[in-house]
Amino acid sequence: MNGIFVYSEDIAVTKQLLNIGRSLADVLQVNVTALALNETETDTAGLIACGAEKVIALSGSNPWVESYAESIAECIAKENPLLVLIGGTMRGKDVAARIAAWHSHGLVNSAMSIEVVERKLETKRMLYGGLAVCKEELSEGCIVTIDPRTYEEAAADPLRNGDVVACTAQSNDAVLVGGVCPIVRERADLANAEKIICVGRGLSSQSDMKLVEDLAEKIGAEIGCSRSIAEDYHWLPTESYIGLSGQKVKPQLYLSIGISGQVQHIVGARDARVIVAIDKNEKAPIFSAADYGIVGDLYEIVPKLIEKLGK
Amino acid sequence: MEDEKFDVIIVGAGPAGSACAYILAREGKSVLMIERGDTAGSKNVTGGRLYTYALELVESNLYKEAILERAVVREQIMMLSDKTGLTIDYFAGTNMEERMPQSYTILRAPFDEWFAGKAEEQGAMIAAGILVDELIEKDGKIVGVKAGGDEMYADLVIAADGVNSSMARQAGLKKEWNGHEVGIGVKEVIELDPETIQQRFNIGPDEGVARAILGGTDSVMGGGCLYTNKDTISLGVVLSPASLAAQKRSIADIYQDFKMHPAIYPLIKDGTTVEYSAHLVPENGWNSVPKKLYRDGFLMVGDAAGFVINTGTMIRGIDLAIVSGVAAARAVLKAAAPADVGQLYMKELNELQLISTMQLFAGWPQITGLPRMSSVYPDLANEMIGSLFYVDGKLPKRMDKSMLQILRKHVGIGQVLADAWKGFKAL
Amino acid sequence: MDIVACYKWVLDEQDIKIVPGSLLLDTSRAKGKISDYDKNVIEEAVLQAEKDDTVTVTALTFGNAKAKQSLKDALSRGPVKGYWVNDAAADIADGFVTANVLTAALKKIGAYDLILFGEGSSDAYGQQVGPRVAALLGIPVVTFVTKLEISEGKVMAARKIGDCTEDVTVNLPAVITLLPEVCKPRIPGLKQVLGASKKPVQEFKLADLDLVAENTLPKNKIKSIQGYAMDRKNEIYTDGTVDEKVNTLIASLTKEGLL
Ligand SMILES: Cc1cc2nc3c(=O)[nH]c(=O)nc-3n(C[C@H](O)[C@H](O)[C@H](O)COP(=O)(O)OP(=O)(O)OC[C@H]3O[C@@H](n4cnc5c(N)ncnc54)[C@H](O)[C@@H]3O)c2cc1C
Numbered sequence: 001m002n003g004i005f006v007y008s009e010d011i012a013v014t015k016q017l018l019n020i021g022r023s024l025a026d027v028l029q030v031n032v033t034a035l036a037l038n039e040t041e042t043d044t045a046g047l048i049a050c051g052a053e054k055v056i057a058l059s060g061s062n063p064w065v066e067s068y069a070e071s072i073a074e075c076i077a078k079e080n081p082l083l084v085l086i087g088g089t090m091r092g093k094d095v096a097a098r099i100a101a102w103h104s105h106g107l108v109n110s111a112m113s114i115e116v117v118e119r120k121l122e123t124k125r126m127l128y129g130g131l132a133v134c135k136e137e138l139s140e141g142c143i144v145t146i147d148p149r150t151y152e153e154a155a156a157d158p159l160r161n162g163d164v165v166a167c168t169a170q171s172n173d174a175v176l177v178g179g180v181c182p183i184v185r186e187r188a189d190l191a192n193a194e195k196i197i198c199v200g201r202g203l204s205s206q207s208d209m210k211l212v213e214d215l216a217e218k219i220g221a222e223i224g225c226s227r228s229i230a231e232d233y234h235w236l237p238t239e240s241y242i243g244l245s246g247q248k249v250k251p252q253l254y255l256s257i258g259i260s261g262q263v264q265h266i267v268g269a270r271d272a273r274v275i276v277a278i279d280k281n282e283k284a285p286i287f288s289a290a291d292y293g294i295v296g297d298l299y300e301i302v303p304k305l306i307e308k309l310g311k
Numbered sequence: 312m313e314d315e316k317f318d319v320i321i322v323g324a325g326p327a328g329s330a331c332a333y334i335l336a337r338e339g340k341s342v343l344m345i346e347r348g349d350t351a352g353s354k355n356v357t358g359g360r361l362y363t364y365a366l367e368l369v370e371s372n373l374y375k376e377a378i379l380e381r382a383v384v385r386e387q388i389m390m391l392s393d394k395t396g397l398t399i400d401y402f403a404g405t406n407m408e409e410r411m412p413q414s415y416t417i418l419r420a421p422f423d424e425w426f427a428g429k430a431e432e433q434g435a436m437i438a439a440g441i442l443v444d445e446l447i448e449k450d451g452k453i454v455g456v457k458a459g460g461d462e463m464y465a466d467l468v469i470a471a472d473g474v475n476s477s478m479a480r481q482a483g484l485k486k487e488w489n490g491h492e493v494g495i496g497v498k499e500v501i502e503l504d505p506e507t508i509q510q511r512f513n514i515g516p517d518e519g520v521a522r523a524i525l526g527g528t529d530s531v532m533g534g535g536c537l538y539t540n541k542d543t544i545s546l547g548v549v550l551s552p553a554s555l556a557a558q559k560r561s562i563a564d565i566y567q568d569f570k571m572h573p574a575i576y577p578l579i580k581d582g583t584t585v586e587y588s589a590h591l592v593p594e595n596g597w598n599s600v601p602k603k604l605y606r607d608g609f610l611m612v613g614d615a616a617g618f619v620i621n622t623g624t625m626i627r628g629i630d631l632a633i634v635s636g637v638a639a640a641r642a643v644l645k646a647a648a649p650a651d652v653g654q655l656y657m658k659e660l661n662e663l664q665l666i667s668t669m670q671l672f673a674g675w676p677q678i679t680g681l682p683r684m685s686s687v688y689p690d691l692a693n694e695m696i697g698s699l700f701y702v703d704g705k706l707p708k709r710m711d712k713s714m715l716q717i718l719r720k721h722v723g724i725g726q727v728l729a730d731a732w733k734g735f736k737a738l
Numbered sequence: 739m740d741i742v743a744c745y746k747w748v749l750d751e752q753d754i755k756i757v758p759g760s761l762l763l764d765t766s767r768a769k770g771k772i773s774d775y776d777k778n779v780i781e782e783a784v785l786q787a788e789k790d791d792t793v794t795v796t797a798l799t800f801g802n803a804k805a806k807q808s809l810k811d812a813l814s815r816g817p818v819k820g821y822w823v824n825d826a827a828a829d830i831a832d833g834f835v836t837a838n839v840l841t842a843a844l845k846k847i848g849a850y851d852l853i854l855f856g857e858g859s860s861d862a863y864g865q866q867v868g869p870r871v872a873a874l875l876g877i878p879v880v881t882f883v884t885k886l887e888i889s890e891g892k893v894m895a896a897r898k899i900g901d902c903t904e905d906v907t908v909n910l911p912a913v914i915t916l917l918p919e920v921c922k923p924r925i926p927g928l929k930q931v932l933g934a935s936k937k938p939v940q941e942f943k944l945a946d947l948d949l950v951a952e953n954t955l956p957k958n959k960i961k962s963i964q965g966y967a968m969d970r971k972n973e974i975y976t977d978g979t980v981d982e983k984v985n986t987l988i989a990s991l992t993k994e995g996l997l
C-alpha cells in the first residue's frame with residue numbers, strides 16, 4: 001500500500017506532521033505510517049491516537065539520531081510510500097537529504113503548505129530568500145520537510161487503533177559525537193509572543209540594547225533580532241533571530257529598529273498583523289514591508305517613543 | 312607571487328579606460344585595468360548618449376556589437392517656465408545607414424561592462440572590485456600603483472578614474488575642483504514599457520529621443536536632459552553647486568519638482584524608478600583642463616583630464632573620453648621610449664581634434680553660466696510663443712508691441728543685448 | 739590533503755523585481771553572484787590551507803555558461819584550481835540533479851578528502867546538496883558546522899543544531915556543510931584578483947561525466963513561481979520633527995489597538 005510516511009526525531013513535531021499527514025491520507029484514501037525513534041511505548045501509542053495506522057518503533061543504542069539515517073531509509077523503502085513527511089528541524093533535514101539521495105527521490109525542504117490538487121500532491125515553498133513562492137507538483141515518493149509549528153499537533157483520539165511494529169535499528173557510527181551542550185533558552189519563546197521588537201545592525205553597540213529593552217518593557221514586547229545580531233555579534237542568542245533560517249513569528253505587532261529588511265529577514269515576520277519599522281534610510285526595503293514606519297535615527301526616535309509612552 | 316610589471320596600468324574602467332585598454336591589448340601590450348566597482352559600469356551614472364564616431368576610432372564597426380539602447384532620431388530642446396513648456400523638435404530622419412555620424416542612447420552599466428569585456432577579449436587584464444589608493448613614485452617618475460597592500464608596477468600609469476580623479480591630484484597635475492568648474496548631476500532611470508515610450512515620444516521601435524531641457528530648476532543655474540532607452544527613460548538635471556547653495560534647496564528637491572513639472576511628468580507617468588544616482592560633471596570646458604596632462608610615467612584621459620563639453624543643449628563626455636583613450640593608446644604605441652609618451656599624447660589629441668574642439672567651445676560656459684539661461688529666457692520664450700496662440704475674442708495687441716512688452720517684463724533690453732554680445736564673443 | 743569547496747553561481751535576489759500589477763518575477767536586470775554563504779565555504783577551505791601547507795584547495799561549481807564569470811571571483815579567494823561543469827541543465831536543476839552532477843564530477847576529479855558545502859544556497863535554499871553528495875559518494879557527512887579542525891586524517895567539527903551544540907569527529911573522506919558563522923569571507927586584493935586569471939580552470943560538459951540521462955532530470959514539476967505579494971499599509975513618516983513623527987506613530991498604533 002502506498003501510503004504516507006511521517007518521521008521526526010522530536011515526537012511533538014511528529015504529531016504536527018500527523019495532523020497534515022492524516023488529512024492528506026484521508027483525501028487520497030491511503031494509510032499513514034509513523035516512525036518513532038527510541039520513544040516509550042506510551043509515546044508510540046500516542047502516535048496511533050494522533051492518526052497513524054501503523055507505527056514503526058525503532059530502537060538503538062546510539063543517542064545521535066542522524067546515525068540512523070540508513071535504518072530509516074530502509075523502513076521507508078519497505079513501505080514504499082508515495083509521500084514522506086519529515087520534521088524540518090536541522091537534524092531532520094540532514095537525514096531527509098541523505099534518504100532522498102539513496103532513494104533517488106525529490107526533496108522539498110521547509111514546505112509552507114502541502115495539498116492534494118487533482119490527486120497530485122503540491123507544495124509551496126520560498127524561493128530567492130522569500131521574494132517568491134514556488135509551487136511544485138511532487139513526484140511519487142518525494143520527501144517533504146515541514147518546519148516545526150507549521151501545523152498544530154493532531155488531536156489525539158484514544159479510540160483509534162493501529163499496529164506498532166518494533167524494530168532494532170542499526171546505527172552508522174562513522175561520526176563520533178563528543179560533547180553535546182544544550183543552548184539554554186534565555187528568553188521567552190518568540191513564536192508565541194504577542195508583540196516583538198526586533199533589532200538589527202542599526203544598533204551601534206551592545207550597550208544600546210538597554211534602549212531597546214526599555215521600549216520592550218514599556219509596550220510589553222519580547223526582543224528578537226536579525227541574523228547578524230545573533231550570529232556575528234552574539235548580542236542575543238541564536239533562537240532570537242527571525243527570518244528564513246531563523247524563527248518564523250506571528251505576533252500582533254512586529255516593530256523593527258535598525259533592520260534594513262532584506263527579504264531573508266522579513267520573510268520570518270510576514271505573518272505579523274502589524275509591521276512597524278524605524279530606520280534612518282528612507283530607501284531601506286523594510287519600509288515596503290511595513291504598515292507604519294518612521295524614517296529617522298533610532299537614537300532620537302526610540303528615546304522619544306519611550307518618553308511619550310511613559311506619560 | 313613574484314613582482315610583475317605591466318606595460319601600462321589603467322586606473323578606471325569607464326569609456327576612457329576601456330577604449331585605451333582595448334587598443335593597447337590588441338596591439339600586444341600588456342595592460343592591466345583596475346576598477347573599483349564590482350564590475351565595470353557598476354559605479355557609473357547611467358544614461359546618456361554615445362556618438363558612434365568615437366567607437367569607430369577604437370575599431371571599425373565595433374559599435375554594431377555594443378549594448379546600445381535607441382538610435383537618436385529626434386533632437387529636442389525644451390524650455391520650461393513655471394507651468395508651460397516649449398519644445399523644439401528636430402527630426403533627423405530614420406534611415407540610419409545613410410545617417411552619419413550617428414548617435415545612440417545608452418545605459419552606462421551594461422555599456423561599460425560590455426566595453427570592458429571587449430578589452431578583456433583583446434587580452435587586457437581586468438581587476439574589478441579593487442580601489443587604487445595611491446600612485447607609486449620613484450625618482451620623480453610614476454612607476455606603479457598601490458591598492459590595498461598590493462603594489463603593481465608599469466612603464467606608464469593612465470588615470471582614467473573620472474571627474475574626481477585622485478590619481479591626477481596625487482600626480483600633482485590637478486587641484487581640487489572649484490565650485491564653478493563642476494556641475495552636480497542627479498539622474499534617474501525610469502522604467503516604462505517600450506510601446507508607451509514610443510507613443511509618448513512619437514518614435515519607432517529602435518528610435519530614440521535626446522532632449523536638452525532649460526528652465527524648470529527653480530532658477531538654479533544648470534539644465535536637464537532626457538533620453539529614451541529601450542524600456543527606460545533617463546531623466547536628470549545638472550546644476551551649479553554655487554547657485555544651488557544660494558537657493559538653499561537640495562538638488563534632490565529641485566529634481567523632484569523638475570520631474571513633477573506639468574510638461575515633464577506626463578512623459579514618465581506610471582514609470583517605476585529603477586535607479587537613482589548623483590555624480591559630478593566637469594562644466595567649465597577647456598578652461599578647467601589642467602595645463603599639463605602628463606608627467607614622466609603618467610597621463611590622464613577622459614573626465615580625469617576634464618574633457619567634457621557642455622553647451623546647455625548638448626553634453627559630450629563619453630565620446631571625448633573614448634577619443635582621449637584612443638589618443639593615449641596611440642601615443643604609447645608610437646613612442647620609441649617611455650619618456651616620449653606624454654608629448655606624443657598631446658600630439659594625438661591635437662590630431663584627433665579633441666583639443667581644438669574643446670577650445671572652440673571654450674567660451675560656452677560663459678553662456679550656459681548666464682543666470683538668465685535657466686529661468687528668464689525659458690520663461691520669456693514660453694510667454695512669447697504662448698502669446699502667439701492666445702485667443703480670447705478681444706482685440707489682439709499688435710505683435711511687435713506685445714512681444715516687446717513680454718521681453719521688457721522679463722529682462723531689460725540692455726541685458727539682452729549684453730547677453731547676446733557675450734554669446735557672440737564666446738562663439 | 740585535498741579540499742573541494744563547492745559553490746553555486748546565483749542571481750542576486752536584490753536585483754529581482756516583482757512586475758507591478760502581476761506576481762511575475764523580472765530577472766532581466768539581475769546580476770550573478772557567488773551564493774552568499776558559499777563565499778564563507780571557500781574562505782574556510784582556504785583558511786585550512788593557510789594553516790597547513792599540505793592542504794590543497796580547489797573549487798567546484800555546476801552552472802550555465804554565465805557562471806564562467808564566477809571562476810575568477812572564486813579563484814581570487816584562494817583555491818588553486820577551478821572545476822566548472824558548464825551546462826544549461828543547471829538552470830533547472832534541483833537538489834537531486836545538482837547532487838548527481840557534482841558527485842559525478844567529484845568522481846572524475848578523483849582527489850577529495852574533504853568536500854565543503856554551504857548550509858543552503860541563497861536562491862533556492864534547498865538545503866540538501868551537501869548531504870546528498872555524501873550519501874551518493876558513500877561517505878559520512880556533518881551538517882551545520884561552525885568550527886572546523888583537521889588533523890591526522892580526521893575532522894573535528896562543532897555543529898550548531900537549534901537547541902544545542904555538538905562536537906563531533908569523523909574520518910576523512912567526508913562532507914561538511916558550513917554555517918556562515920564559521921568565518922568571514924575576505925575581500926580579494928589586487929594580486930589575488932590578478933593571480934586568479936592565471937589559475938587553471940577545468941571545464942566539463944555533462945556528457946563528459948558518467949551520468950545516466952534520468953539522473954539529470956529534475957524530480958518535481960515546477961508549476962509556478964510567483965512573487966510574494968506584500969499587502970501592507972506603507973504609511974511611512976518621513977517629514978516633520980521627531981516629536982511629530984513619534985506622535986503620529988503612537989496615534990496609528992493606538993488606533994490599531996496595539997498600545
Ligand atoms: C540564505 C540566507 C538566509 C538568511 N537568513 C536570514 C534570517 O533568517 N534572518 C535574518 O535576519 N537574516 C538572514 N539572512 C541575512 C539577510 O540577508 C541580511 O543580511 C540581514 O538580515 C541584515 O541584517 P540587518 O538588517 O540587521 O543589517 P543591515 O542590513 O546592515 O541593516 C542595518 C539597518 O540599520 C539602519 N541604521 C543604521 N544606523 C541607524 C540609526 N542610527 N538609526 C536608524 N537606523 C539605522 C540602516 O539604515 C540599515 O537599514 C540570510 C541571508 C541568506 C543569504
Ligand SMILES: Cc1cc2nc3c(=O)[nH]c(=O)nc-3n(C[C@H](O)[C@H](O)[C@H](O)COP(=O)(O)OP(=O)(O)OC[C@H]3O[C@@H](n4cnc5c(N)ncnc54)[C@H](O)[C@@H]3O)c2cc1C
Pocket residue numbers: 322323324325326327328345346347348351352354355356358359360361441442443444471472473474477496497498547548549590591592612613614615618619626627628629630631632
Ligand atoms: C548626469 C550626467 C549626465 C551625462 N550625460 C552625458 C551624455 O549624455 N553624453 C555624454 O557624452 N556624456 C555625458 N556625461 C558625461 C560622461 O558621463 C563622462 O564624461 C564620462 O563618463 C567620462 O568617462 P571616463 O571614462 O573618463 O570616466 P568615468 O565614466 O567616470 O569612469 C571612471 C571609472 O574609474 C573608476 N575609478 C575611479 N576612481 C578609481 C580608483 N581610485 N580605483 C579604481 N577605479 C576607480 C570609477 O569607478 C569609474 O568606473 C554625463 C555625466 C553626468 C554626471
Ligand SMILES: Nc1ncnc2c1ncn2[C@@H]1O[C@H](COP(=O)(O)O)[C@@H](O)[C@H]1O
Pocket residue numbers: 744745746747773775776779798799800801828833836840854855856857858859862863864865866867868
Ligand atoms: N550548482 C551548484 N554547484 C556547486 N555547488 C552547489 C550547487 N548548488 C548547490 N551547491 C552547494 O550546495 C550547498 C547547498 O545548496 P542547496 O541545497 O541548493 O541549498 C550550497 O551552499 C553549495 O555549496
